Amino acid sequence: xxxxxxxxxxxxxxxxxxxxxxxxxxxxxxxxxxxxxxxxxxxxxxxxxxxxxxxxxxxxxxxxxxxxxxxxxxxxxxxxxxxxxxxxxxxxxxxxxxxxxxxxxxxxxxxxxxxxxxxxxxxxxxxxxxxxxxxxxxxxxxxxxxxxxxxxxxxxxxxxxxxxxxxxxxxxxxxxxxxxxxxxxxxxxxxxxxxxxxxxxxxxxxxxxxxxxxxxxxxxxxxxxxxxxxxxxxxxxxxxxxxxxxxxxxxxxxxxxxxxxxxxxxxxxxxxxxxxxxxxxxxxxxxxxxxxxxxxxxxxxxxxxxxxxxxxxxxxxxxxxxxxxxxxxxxxxxxxxxxxxxxxxxxxxxxxxxxxxxxxxxxxxxxxxxxxxxxxxxxxxxxxxxxxxxxxxxxx
Amino acid sequence: xxxxxxxxxxxxxxxxxxxxxxxxxxxxxxxxxxxxxxxxxxxxxxxxxxxxxxxxxxxxxxxxxxxxxxxxxxxxxxxxxxxxxxxxxxxxxxxxxxxxxxxxxxxxxxxxxxxxxxxxxxxxxxxxxxxxxxxxxxxxxxxxxxxxxxxxxxxxxxxxxxxxxxxxxxxxxxxxxxxxxxxxxxxxxxxxxxxxxxxxxxxxxxxxxxxxxxxxxxxxxxxxxxxxxxxxxxxxxxxxxxxxxxxxxxxxxxxxxxxxxxxxxxxxxxxxxxxxxxxxxxxxxxxxxxxxxxxxxxxxxxxxxxxxxxxxxxxxxxxxxxxxxxxxx
Numbered sequence: 001x002x003x004x005x006x007x008x009x010x011x012x013x014x015x016x017x018x019x020x021x022x023x024x025x026x027x028x029x030x031x032x033x034x035x036x037x038x039x040x041x042x043x044x045x046x047x048x049x050x051x052x053x054x055x056x057x058x059x060x061x062x063x064x065x066x067x068x069x070x071x072x073x074x075x076x077x078x079x080x081x082x083x084x085x086x087x088x089x090x091x092x093x094x095x096x097x098x099x100x101x102x103x104x105x106x107x108x109x110x111x112x113x114x115x116x117x118x119x120x121x122x123x124x125x126x127x128x129x130x131x132x133x134x135x136x137x138x139x140x141x142x143x144x145x146x147x148x149x150x151x152x153x154x155x156x157x158x159x160x161x162x163x164x165x166x167x168x169x170x171x172x173x174x175x176x177x178x179x180x181x182x183x184x185x186x187x188x189x190x191x192x193x194x195x196x197x198x199x200x201x202x203x204x205x206x207x208x209x210x211x212x213x214x215x216x217x218x219x220x221x222x223x224x225x226x227x228x229x230x231x232x233x234x235x236x237x238x239x240x241x242x243x244x245x246x247x248x249x250x251x252x253x254x255x256x257x258x259x260x261x262x263x264x265x266x267x268x269x270x271x272x273x274x275x276x277x278x279x280x281x282x283x284x285x286x287x288x289x290x291x292x293x294x295x296x297x298x299x300x301x302x303x304x305x306x307x308x309x310x311x312x313x314x315x316x317x318x319x320x321x322x323x324x325x326x327x328x329x330x331x332x333x334x335x336x337x338x339x340x341x342x343x344x345x346x347x348x349x350x351x352x353x354x355x356x357x358x359x360x361x362x363x364x365x366x367x368x369x370x371x372x373x374x375x376x377x378x379x380x381x382x383x384x385x386x387x388x389x390x391x392x393x394x395x396x
Numbered sequence: 397x398x399x400x401x402x403x404x405x406x407x408x409x410x411x412x413x414x415x416x417x418x419x420x421x422x423x424x425x426x427x428x429x430x431x432x433x434x435x436x437x438x439x440x441x442x443x444x445x446x447x448x449x450x451x452x453x454x455x456x457x458x459x460x461x462x463x464x465x466x467x468x469x470x471x472x473x474x475x476x477x478x479x480x481x482x483x484x485x486x487x488x489x490x491x492x493x494x495x496x497x498x499x500x501x502x503x504x505x506x507x508x509x510x511x512x513x514x515x516x517x518x519x520x521x522x523x524x525x526x527x528x529x530x531x532x533x534x535x536x537x538x539x540x541x542x543x544x545x546x547x548x549x550x551x552x553x554x555x556x557x558x559x560x561x562x563x564x565x566x567x568x569x570x571x572x573x574x575x576x577x578x579x580x581x582x583x584x585x586x587x588x589x590x591x592x593x594x595x596x597x598x599x600x601x602x603x604x605x606x607x608x609x610x611x612x613x614x615x616x617x618x619x620x621x622x623x624x625x626x627x628x629x630x631x632x633x634x635x636x637x638x639x640x641x642x643x644x645x646x647x648x649x650x651x652x653x654x655x656x657x658x659x660x661x662x663x664x665x666x667x668x669x670x671x672x673x674x675x676x677x678x679x680x681x682x683x684x685x686x687x688x689x690x691x692x693x694x695x696x697x698x699x700x701x702x703x704x705x706x707x708x709x710x711x712x713x714x715x716x717x718x719x720x721x722x723x724x725x
Contacts, residue, residue, distance in 0.1 A: 305451060307477035311408070311419055348451035381425050381481060383455035383473035384448045 002317040003363040003370075007204075008153050008181060008296060008354035009321055013247070014206040020250045021208065024243035032240050033231065042242045049249025053213060056252035057179075057198065058189040062218040066236045067211065067245055071180040072104040074199035074214035075147075077225040078176045079108040082145045084223045087117050092144035094118045096173075098130050099339040100154070105147050105178055118142075127287040128155040128340045132163050139167070145174045150182035150198075154336040154352055156296025157287040158186065165194035174220065180204050180212075184255030185262055185293040196220045202244070206356070207251030211244035258357050267294035269364045270355050274299075276368040280375055281391050286340060295355040300337070300346045303385025304378045309351050312374035318367055321352040410521040411479070412513040418482035424489055425481075426471045428457035437461065438468050443538035446530055450560050450587070452476040454484050456534045458491065460542055465495040472534075479524040486510050487531030500539045504532040504585075505573055525574075525585040533566065556606045557588035557595045564606055571615045579608050640717040641684070645676050652676070652686060655715045660708055669694030671708075674725055683721045686712070690724060700724065 004012070024045065030038030032046055053065050068074045079095070086092040097109050099121045109119045120138045122130045130148065139146070146168050151158050161177060168175035176197035182188050184205030190198060197220065201212035214236075216222055222235065229237025267289075274297050277283050282302035301309055306322030313320050322334060334350040353367075372395050379387040411419075433440035438459040446453040454476065459469040470488040474481050487507050491499045504525065511519035540547035554564040570576065570585045579596055583589045589596045589608050597609045627647050640651065653673060664670050670691040677685045688708075690700050697704065701724060709722040 303448075303475060305476050305480070308419075308481065311478040314408075315420065347449065349448075381422065381473060382475050383444070384453050384475040 001363070001366050002319075003359075003367050004319045005353045005355060005359070005367060006319045006321045007356040007359075008156070008352065010203045010209060011206045011356050012358055013203075013208055014251060014254055016254060017207055017247045017251045021243040021247040024246055028242070032242055045246050046240065046242060049246045052249035052253045056183070056188075056256050057215060058191050059215055060191070060218065063190070064216040064218070064233070064235065066214050066216065066232050067240065067248075068199075068214050068236060069210055070203075070212040071102075071178060071199040071201040072212075073225070074197075074212055075102070075104040075176075075178050076108050077214060078197045078199070078222070079105065079112065079145070079147060080225065081221070081223045082174070083112055083115065083117060085221045086144040087112070087115075092142045094120070094140060094143040095145045095147065096120045096122065096135065096138050096143060097147045098122045098124060098149070098159075100124050100128055100152055100336050101147065101149055102153055102178055102180070105149070109147070122148075124339050126340050126342075127291065128152055128157045128336055129159055129287075129291070132160055132167065135164060136167055139171050139173055143171075143173050145176060147176040147178070150177045150179040150188065151185065151293045152336065153181045154334065154350070155286045155298045155340075156181070156292040156354070158182070158291055158293060161195075162193050168196075169194045181293060181296075183252070184258070185295060187259060190215060190217070197222075202248035202251050205251050205255040206358075208244045208247045211241055211248050213248070261357055262294050266355055266357055266359065269359055269361060270295055270297060272361075273297065273353065273355075273364050273368060277371065280372060282385075284342075284346070286337075286342075297353045298336070299351050299353070300342065300349045301351055301375060302346065302349060303382040303387070304375065305348050306334070306350050308378055309374060312378060313370060316370040316374070318370055321354075322350055407521050407524065408478075410518075411482075411524075412511055412517070412519040414511045414513055415479060415482045415519050418485045418511070419478035422472075422481055422485040424471050424485050425473065426457075427473065428459055428469055428471050432469065433459045436468050439542070441538050441542050443534055443541050445534035445537050446476075446561060448475050452480050452530050452560075452587070454480065454530050454534045456484075456488065456491075456538045458538055458542070460496060465497065467491045467494055467496065467499060476530070477524075479520050480530060482511060483507050483531045484534075487535065491535065496539050496542050499535055502532065502535055503573060504570070507531045522581065522584040554606065556604070556608065556611065557586075557590075560587035560590060562586045562588040564611065567608070567611055568615050571612060572619060575619075576612070577616070579612060582608055582612065641682075641719055645678075648676055648684060649673065651716055652712060652720070655712055656708075659711050659715070664692075664694055664704075667694075668692050669697065669700075679721065683719050684717070685721050685723055687723050687725050 024042060028042045030036070030042060032039050032042045050065065054061070059065055068077065082095065095109055095112065095117060097105055097119065113119050122134050122138060124130055135146065146164065148159055148161070148164050150161050165175055174196045175194065177195050178199045179188055180199060180201050181204065183200045195215070196217045198215040199212065203209040224235060224237070226237045231237050231240060271289060274285055274289070277297070277299055278285065284300040286298045310320060310322055334347060337347045337350050376392045376395060379385045428440060430440055436459045438461045441458040441460060443456045444453065452475065455473045457471045458467050460466070461468050470491040472484040472488045474484045487502065490502050490506060490510060508519050508525065537547050540549065556562055556564050556567055567582060567586060567588055571582065574585060576582055576585065579589060595604045595606070595608055597607050627643055640648065643651065656671070661670060671688045671694060672691060674687040674689055677687070679685045694700050694704065705722060705724060709720065712720045712722070
C-alpha cells in the first residue's frame with residue numbers, strides 16, 4: 001500500500017479538475033489574447049475560472065485576482081513591490097512579518113534587509129502563533145507592510161488573521177497574507193477578513209502545479225514584477241496558461257464545496273492518527289487541534305532523527321515530510337520547531353503528516369501501524385533514547 | 397550549478413545500495429556490556445560524539461584485548477539519519493580486528509569508500525558526508541578513553557562550530573583530505589556552519605574566535621605552500637611526487653631544459669644545429685605551449701618543421717607530459 005501524507009507539500013490533482021483542463025491543450029490551444037477564433041474560443045472558460053476564483057475567496061469584482069505561477073511568486077511580488085512603492089522614495093522603511101513564515105516571505109524580507117529596509121520578525125509562542133499585542137507594539141509610522149501567514153505550513157496552526165487585518169486597517173498599514181495552506185482547509189473570505197494582498201497556489205488544493213494567484217484589494221498599489229506585456233491588465237505579463245487557470249478555477253470551486261467534508265471527515269481521520277501517535281511514549285504534537293487546519297500534524301518523535309523516520313516510512317510506502325518540502329535537502333533543524341522554542345533536543349525530531357480529502361480510513365490504519373513499527377526499530381538503534389520496552393512489546 | 401542541481405531531487409537516489417541495505421539492516425547495531433567484556437576477556441570502552449540538539453549523535457562500544465590492543469568487538473548506537481546509521485555501522489565493522497592505534501587512522505573517507513558499490517561512485521551525496529565524519533570523531537573519542545589520554549592528543553580541541561561540535565583540527569583535516577574549496581563544501585562535509593552560522597564569518601549573532609572563511613583561506617594557503625615545497629623538492633627526472641602539469645612555469649622550464657640537454661640537444665649538435673627555449677605559456681586547452689627557436693644548421697633545415705619537430709615533441713611528451721606542444725618561432 002502507498003499512502004500519501006505530504007499534502008502540505010502538494011496534492012493529487014482531482015480527476016474532475018484534470019478532466020476540465022484537457023480540452024485546452026490540444027483542442028482550444030489558441031493564445032487567448034489573439035484576435036482570431038482560435039484565441040477567443042478559450043475566453044468563456046477563462047472567464048468561468050476567474051469567476052470561480054473570485055467566488056472562492058468572496059472577492060469583489062472591483063478587486064484584482066492576478067494569475068501568477070505560484071504563491072512564492074505572489075509573496076515575492078508583494079514584498080518587493082512595497083520596496084519600489086514606498087521604501088525607495090523614502091516614505092516608509094519598515095516591514096513586519098513573523099519568525100515562522102514560508103521562505104518565500106522570510107527570504108524576501110531578508111533580501112530587502114540587505115537593501116536597507118528594517119524588518120521586524122515577530123516571535124511565536126509555544127503553539128507557533130504570534131501575539132497580536134506584539135504586532136500592535138511593532139507598528140510604527142514608518143511601517144509599510146505587515147505580512148503574516150493565514151495558516152502555518154509546518155504546524156497547520158491558524159493565525160488570528162481577522163484581528164491582524166483589523167489592526168492593520170485601523171493603523172493604515174498594508175496587510176499581506178500567505179494563504180497557501182488555508183485555501184481548501186478553512187473558509188477564506190476577504191470580505192470578512194481585511195486583507196490588502198493574499199497569495200495562494202493551486203497545487204495545494206488539488207489543482208495543477210505551476211499556477212497560483214495574488215489577490216489585490218481594489219485601489220492598493222502594486223508595481224509590476226514582470227515588464228513587457230499587457231496580460232492581466234498589464235499587472236502581470238506573460239501568455240496566459242489557460243489549461244492551468246481553468247484547472248485552478250475548478251479546483252477552487254471543489255475545495256470550497258469540500259470545506260465541510262474537510263472539517264468533519266478529514267479532521268476525524270487526522271485526529272484518529274494523532275491520538276494513535278500520542279499513545280506512543282514521548283511523542284509531542286505542536287498546537288491544539290482546534291486552532292489547526294484540519295489536515296495537519298507536526299509531531300516530535302523523541303530519540304529519532306526526522307530523516308531516519310522518513311526513510312523507514314518511505315520503505316513502507318508512506319510519504320511524509322520532516323518540514324518544509326522546499327527545504328528538505330537542507331541539513332538544518334526544522335526552523336518552526338526552533339522558533340516555537342522547542343527543547344533543542346527535539347529540533348531534529350519533527351515529522352509532518354498532512355492529509356487530504358482523498359485520504360482513506362484504511363490508509364490511516366496502515367500509517368499508524370507503520371509509524372509504530374518505525375518508532376520501535378529506530379528507538380532501538382538510537383543512542384539518545386532509552387526505549388520503553390513494555391509499550392514496544394505490546395505493539396510487536 | 398549544473399543541470400542536475402537545477403532539477404534537484406531525492407538525495408536518497410544518490411545513496412549506494414550498500415548504504416541503503418545498512419540503513420535497513422545495520423549489522424553492528426546494539427550495546428556491549430561489562431559482562432560481554434568479561435566473557436571476551438577484554439576491556440569495555442564506551443564513547444559518545446555529537447548531540448541530539450545538533451541532529452547527530454553516535455555511541456561506540458568496543459571490547460579491547462588489553463594484551464594486544466586489538467578491538468575484538470565493536471557495536472554502535474546512533475541518533476541520526478539513515479546515512480549516519482549506515483556510516484556508524486561501517487565504522488564499527490572497520491574497527492573490528494584492528495589495534496586501537498590502527499583504528500584511530502580510519503578516516504571519514506575510509507568509511508565512505510567502504511560503503512561504495514563501485515570504486516568511482518561516491519556512496520552518499522556531498523551534503524551527507526558529515527555523517528561519516530561523525531564516525532571518524534567517535535573513534536578518536538573511544539581511543540582517547542582507552543588510552544586514558546585527552547582526545548586532544550588525537551585532534552585539535554579548539555571547537556569552531558559549537559552547534560555541530562566540529563573542531564579546528566577536523567575542519568583543517570577535512571579541507572586537506574578532500575581538497576575542499578568553498579565554505580559550502582566544508583558545511584556539507586562537517587556540518588560546521590549549518591546551524592546558527594556564527595562561525596562562517598564575523599557579523600553573526602555571536603562572535604567566534606575562529607571563522608570558517610579564515611580557516612579555509614589559511615588552510616588553502618598552507619596547502620599551496622606545501623605544494624610548492626613538494627615541487628621544489630622534486631627531482632628533475634623520474635619524480636613521481638608532483639605531476640608535470642601541476643608545476644610552476646619556472647619548474648616546467650627547468651624540467652624541459654633538462655630533458656632537451658640529455659636527449660635532444662646532443663643529436664642536434666651532431667648535425668651542427670641547436671635550439672633555445674623562448675617561452676612557455678599555458679594554452680587554454682590544458683596544453684603547455686613551449687616556444688622554441690632553432691639555431692645553427694637547424695634554422696634552415698626543411699625537417700625542422702616536420703620530422704625534427706615531431707621527434708622533439710614526442711620525447712618531451714614521453715618523458716614529461718602528453719600535454720606539451722612545441723611551437724617553433
